[in-house]
Amino acid sequence: MKEKVIIKFDNVSFAYKADEGETAATGVVDGFSLDVPEGQFLAVLGHNGCGKSTIAKLMNGILVPDSGKVTVDGIDTSEDDNVIDVRKTVGMVFQNPDNQIVATIVEDDVAFGPENLGVDPKEIRNRVDDALKAVGMYEFRGREPHRLSGGQKQRVAIAGVLAMNTKCVVMDEPTAMLDPHGRQEVMDTIRMLNKERGITVILITHYMDEAVKADRVVVMDNGKIVLDGEPRNVFKNVEKLKALGLDVPQATELAYRLKKAGFPIADDILDEEECASAVLKVLEVK
Amino acid sequence: MIKDITIGQYFNGKSVLHRLDARMKIILTVVFIVSIFLCQNFWSLGLMVLFTLMTVIVSGVPFKMVLRSIKPIAIIVTFTSLINIFYVRGGTSLVDWRFIHITTNGVFTALFMATRIVCLVVISSMLTYTTTPTMLTDAIEKLLSPLKIFKIPVSTLAMMMTLALRFIPTLVDEIDRITNAQKARGANLDDGNFVQRIKALVPIIVPLFVSSIRRAVELADAMDCRCYTGGPGRTRMKQMKFHLRDFASLFVILVLIAGIVVLNYYFGAVLVK
Numbered sequence: 001m002k003e004k005v006i007i008k009f010d011n012v013s014f015a016y017k018a019d020e021g022e023t024a025a026t027g028v029v030d031g032f033s034l035d036v037p038e039g040q041f042l043a044v045l046g047h048n049g050c051g052k053s054t055i056a057k058l059m060n061g062i063l064v065p066d067s068g069k070v071t072v073d074g075i076d077t078s079e080d081d082n083v084i085d086v087r088k089t090v091g092m093v094f095q096n097p098d099n100q101i102v103a104t105i106v107e108d109d110v111a112f113g114p115e116n117l118g119v120d121p122k123e124i125r126n127r128v129d130d131a132l133k134a135v136g137m138y139e140f141r142g143r144e145p146h147r148l149s150g151g152q153k154q155r156v157a158i159a160g161v162l163a164m165n166t167k168c169v170v171m172d173e174p175t176a177m178l179d180p181h182g183r184q185e186v187m188d189t190i191r192m193l194n195k196e197r198g199i200t201v202i203l204i205t206h207y208m209d210e211a212v213k214a215d216r217v218v219v220m221d222n223g224k225i226v227l228d229g230e231p232r233n234v235f236k237n238v239e240k241l242k243a244l245g246l247d248v249p250q251a252t253e254l255a256y257r258l259k260k261a262g263f264p265i266a267d268d269i270l271d272e273e274e275c276a277s278a279v280l281k282v283l284e285v286k
Numbered sequence: 287m288i289k290d291i292t293i294g295q296y297f298n299g300k301s302v303l304h305r306l307d308a309r310m311k312i313i314l315t316v317v318f319i320v321s322i323f324l325c326q327n328f329w330s331l332g333l334m335v336l337f338t339l340m341t342v343i344v345s346g347v348p349f350k351m352v353l354r355s356i357k358p359i360a361i362i363v364t365f366t367s368l369i370n371i372f373y374v375r376g377g378t379s380l381v382d383w384r385f386i387h388i389t390t391n392g393v394f395t396a397l398f399m400a401t402r403i404v405c406l407v408v409i410s411s412m413l414t415y416t417t418t419p420t421m422l423t424d425a426i427e428k429l430l431s432p433l434k435i436f437k438i439p440v441s442t443l444a445m446m447m448t449l450a451l452r453f454i455p456t457l458v459d460e461i462d463r464i465t466n467a468q469k470a471r472g473a474n475l476d477d478g479n480f481v482q483r484i485k486a487l488v489p490i491i492v493p494l495f496v497s498s499i500r501r502a503v504e505l506a507d508a509m510d511c512r513c514y515t516g517g518p519g520r521t522r523m524k525q526m527k528f529h530l531r532d533f534a535s536l537f538v539i540l541v542l543i544a545g546i547v548v549l550n551y552y553f554g555a556v557l558v559k
Binding site: 096098124146 | 418419420448449451452455456459501504505507508509510511512513514515519520521522523524525
């Protein structure tokens with residue numbers, strides 16, 4: 001059986017309108033095609049200005065393509081009448097947690113989405129409690145958002161999307177402004193959403209170790225996909241990634257250098273554990 | 287340090303006043319302010335003072351905090367009292383020396399005014415001490431909703447108020463950050479005369495505006511993503527419900543007004559025409 005595609009980019013092009021005398025060279029998307037099956041955890045990688053934030057905004061109709069078509073669960077995002085339906089399906093979490101929290105109390109903020117959708121008050125209460133428990137912020141429901149840490153704020157933002165019961169969550173560098181601890185909190189939450197709730201996650205990031213955890217990695221450059229596949233197969237292309245200005249996970253880097261130095265080591269290593277056992281194998285042979 | 291600022295001046299507590307419906311509290315405050323101008327003699331005024339004191343005691347807000355809310359109006363109270371003492375004529379003359387004429391009416395009016403202003407400020411600060419800003423904006427939205435007939439976008443205005451409250455701490459943080467950044471580059475913000483110090487604020491205000499506009503754009507996107515349309519069809523998680531205690535409080539204030547009327551009638555007006 002073929003998996004159901006939830007987000008589909010069909011030969012999409014988009015360019016920001018440039019002001020007079022300026023050229024909008026960054027964030028352009030050009031002939032971009034991508035199918036995201038339901039339930040997938042997809043990571044999108046790329047250096048700054050490669051168009052990865054643009055595709056995030058194309059996914060729920062904040063931006064609409066100049067040409068080509070983006071469909072979400074079969075709905076065309078470029079039709080104005082569909083915009084609410086699209087956003088009911090695809091939620092979005094942004095980089096700066098401060099700029100997406102609208103209320104002065106945590107639980108009110110989580111309730112904001114369902115309130116806008118006109119959900120029944122009792123149902124909203126259930127959804128809010130459920131969402132806050134899912135991200136582990138239930139005890140903080142009566143707090144003021146500005147007293148929370150960055151990671152906690154970002155989890156509140158995720159709860160806000162959860163409470164809308166979207167099938168899909170797009171995250172535009174949600175950990176970029178967080179400390180390592182907050183980043184870990186948010187990554188754990190994202191994995192939980194995907195594994196336990198079956199929510200399709202599209203994570204836009206420039207942290208390699210986050211991309212490693214995904215089911216599939218797409219690497220972008222100049223508005224186009226240059227690499228697409230399982231993390232293991234994508235990170236094999238160490239030289240290509242470096243040419244694009246990207247890093248590879250440290251463990252992959254180590255294995256790559258060892259191999260270059262003439263050691264018989266596998267080239268599809270992703271994390272420290274794998275790297276350690278591969279190195280051990282090499283040492284045992286000797 | 288900055289993280290500790292509280293929005294508004296809410297005092298966390300569990301008193302009856304805290305639990306009253308915010309809409310009722312706003313109505314009661316307005317009724318109280320009107321009724322305080324009904325008092326015509328010291329007996330009815332005394333009743334108002336007594337009621338104000340009772341409210342403070344019931345709320346559990348420490349007297350120190352209440353006094354702090356009176357402090358800023360001390361000058362106004364003194365000033366109006368002095369003007370009243372010297373300029374209001376009528377009744378028996380107390381001092382009559384060259385250009386200074388003080389009469390009983392003047393002294394009474396001054397006392398009346400001072401008491402009224404203090405009671406008024408104390409009662410209105412009781413409203414903000416016992417109600418969170420969120421509850422206040424919600425209540426204002428509900429109370430103003432009849433204005434929708436005149437095409438006034440009440441819920442949009444309420445949303446603006448909520449967002450303004452929400453961003454106060456964020457912007458305070460931002461000002462702190464920008465100030466430090468400018469100081470690190472050698473900006474001198476604390477010295478110089480008034481004009482120089484105002485000028486020194488420019489490098490803080492300009493980046494603040496720029497970043498606020500950027501924030502606003504991002505926030506608008508985030509709100510769009512969560513299906514905010516500003517239009518009708520929005521529900522609220524927290525429904526406001528009137529309880530028995532709300533009606534009881536309304537009853538108390540009605541009794542208070544009745545008391546004022548009765549006392550006014552029995553003891554007559556204190557000011558002689």
